Amino acid sequence: MAQGRRIAIYGAGYIGLVTGACFASLGHHVTVVDIQQERIDMLNAGRVPIYEPGLAELLRDHGDRLTFTVDGRTAAARAEVVYVCVDTPPTVSGDADLSRVWNVVRVLEGAERLQAVVTKSTVPVGTGARIRAALDGMGLVAVGYGSNPEFTAEGRAVGDFMNPDRVVVGAADDATARLIAEIHQGVNGPVVVMDVESAELTKLAANALLATKISFANEIANLAEAVGGDAASVLQAVGMDHRLGAHFLNPGLGYGGSCFPKDTTALKTLAGSAGYHFQLLAAVIEVNSLQQRRPVIRLKEALDGLSGRTVAVLGMTFKPGTDDMREAPSRVIVGRLLAEGATVRCWDPLAPDVSGAEPWSATTRHHSPIEALQGADAALVATEWPALQQVPWQEAAAAMARPLLFDGRNALDPAEMTAAGFTYLSVGRADLPPR
Numbered sequence: 001m002a003q004g005r006r007i008a009i010y011g012a013g014y015i016g017l018v019t020g021a022c023f024a025s026l027g028h029h030v031t032v033v034d035i036q037q038e039r040i041d042m043l044n045a046g047r048v049p050i051y052e053p054g055l056a057e058l059l060r061d062h063g064d065r066l067t068f069t070v071d072g073r074t075a076a077a078r079a080e081v082v083y084v085c086v087d088t089p090p091t092v093s094g095d096a097d098l099s100r101v102w103n104v105v106r107v108l109e110g111a112e113r114l115q116a117v118v119t120k121s122t123v124p125v126g127t128g129a130r131i132r133a134a135l136d137g138m139g140l141v142a143v144g145y146g147s148n149p150e151f152t153a154e155g156r157a158v159g160d161f162m163n164p165d166r167v168v169v170g171a172a173d174d175a176t177a178r179l180i181a182e183i184h185q186g187v188n189g190p191v192v193v194m195d196v197e198s199a200e201l202t203k204l205a206a207n208a209l210l211a212t213k214i215s216f217a218n219e220i221a222n223l224a225e226a227v228g229g230d231a232a233s234v235l236q237a238v239g240m241d242h243r244l245g246a247h248f249l250n251p252g253l254g255y256g257g258s259c260f261p262k263d264t265t266a267l268k269t270l271a272g273s274a275g276y277h278f279q280l281l282a283a284v285i286e287v288n289s290l291q292q293r294r295p296v297i298r299l300k301e302a303l304d305g306l307s308g309r310t311v312a313v314l315g316m317t318f319k320p321g322t323d324d325m326r327e328a329p330s331r332v333i334v335g336r337l338l339a340e341g342a343t344v345r346c347w348d349p350l351a352p353d354v355s356g357a358e359p360w361s362a363t364t365r366h367h368s369p370i371e372a373l374q375g376a377d378a379a380l381v382a383t384e385w386p387a388l389q390q391v392p393w394q395e396a397a398a399a400m401a402r403p404l405l406f407d408g409r410n411a412l413d414p415a416e417m418t419a420a421g422f423t424y425l426s427v428g429r430a431d432l433p434p435r
């Protein structure tokens, strides 16, 4: 086990909490800071504000090495290492909003025990250099600076953190690189050391390439719908080439979540601001945006118009295994369905209450898939929740006004659905909807 360091983590969200809990499990003494008093009160009461498998258990088991506070200044004064894990959402110009990062940097002034400031938030290339200059300006010249971007995926973040494909460490000096590597002792994965700018770019490049694979798979699927072929079989066979890899080739409704949409736009914007037109990434983003509209076009064709029709949307979160609704494709789809005049009935097992927000306020939410399907003219699978495998589909088909299902995630067995009485449409097959 690593020598226990005093680490202050800023941001008690998906990344800060997982990082804090995992560092505590490695033997470090961790203070997690957030500006939301309610969030800190919850954590101090032993409750976890987000859904992430395994997180609650880690927080409970290592509670003696974990503290939660809104007092960022005191946490900084006591810390040897500061980890910046705040959100970096997009601004209107598509850049990353770094205001929360700067709010953290400001509270570090006078932090005498500090040895290193490490950014885990996803930031544009050049941010580290600016933070370095700010630290120097505050007299923290001897404090090292590092970039340690995060690659965990939601819903499996604890496992990803403890067993990463790589830990990327960007640092200008050896001592800081060694310190960050030392903090990770016990993590089961290789440490890759590089300069700060390279680490910042690695994070954005990795997400951009993953998004590119998804958009490519979606384009092949769209082409298969037009010319014939089953994209799922095609992409499975393509992915069996070890040089390409089987992952992230599932066509569907496009990528969503708090990272891919934001980070692809941030990288494209970063390039544009440097005078470089990142054409490939621009196309990846556009394909994704169009992909979220396709199911509505296909349902409109299949139902001869959507006005006055009822559509059951099964799944709301951006992927299964998370309660995160950020940039969920379902949101665009539901917005489009409503704009076409459809009535929308929703189901999701984990999505938070969003009934006050657009477009959900104009929909109804139901406790089970079968309840959402009652009287519907069509069903649309927007998130491939495992619970959908357990739905009594024959009964569901009978409960609908018309047993038409568009499987936007290719999650269900076409033969089973057809046997249950459905007209089954999926992504990437030239199965023309009946009129």
Ligand SMILES: NC(=O)c1ccc[n+]([C@@H]2O[C@H](COP(=O)([O-])OP(=O)(O)OC[C@H]3O[C@@H](n4cnc5c(N)ncnc54)[C@H](O)[C@@H]3O)[C@@H](O)[C@H]2O)c1
Residues within 6 Å of the ligand: 010, 011, 012, 013, 014, 015, 016, 033, 034, 035, 036, 039, 072, 085, 086, 087, 088, 100, 103, 104, 120, 121, 122, 123, 150, 151, 152, 153, 154, 258, 259
């Ligand atoms: N969510 C992911 O799976 C993931 C994966 C890799 C990287 N990232 C990156 O990590 C960063 C954090 O993402 P997230 O999903 O955890 O965000 P989040 O919104 O879940 O959490 C961020 C937290 O930071 C808090 N915060 C804001 N300003 C603060 C301040 N000045 N001091 C202390 N706390 C403050 C917020 O109140 C919030 O609780 C982002 O840059 C994101 O791009 C996220």
Ligand SMILES: O=c1ccn([C@@H]2O[C@H](COP(=O)(O)OP(=O)(O)O[C@H]3O[C@H](CO)[C@@H](O)[C@H](O)[C@H]3O)[C@@H](O)[C@H]2O)c(=O)[nH]1
Residues within 6 Å of the ligand: 122, 150, 151, 152, 153, 154, 155, 207, 210, 214, 247, 248, 249, 250, 251, 252, 253, 254, 255, 256, 257, 258, 259, 260, 263, 318, 319
């Ligand atoms: O073949 C695929 C794989 C994924 N998706 C979609 O892509 C989105 C993102 O999925 P996933 O990558 O599993 O979730 P995230 O939790 O957003 O994780 C991504 O974003 C994080 C934040 O930067 C990174 O740390 C992770 O490495 C990266 O996988 C979701 O809408 C998925 O439905 C597809 O459509 N097809």
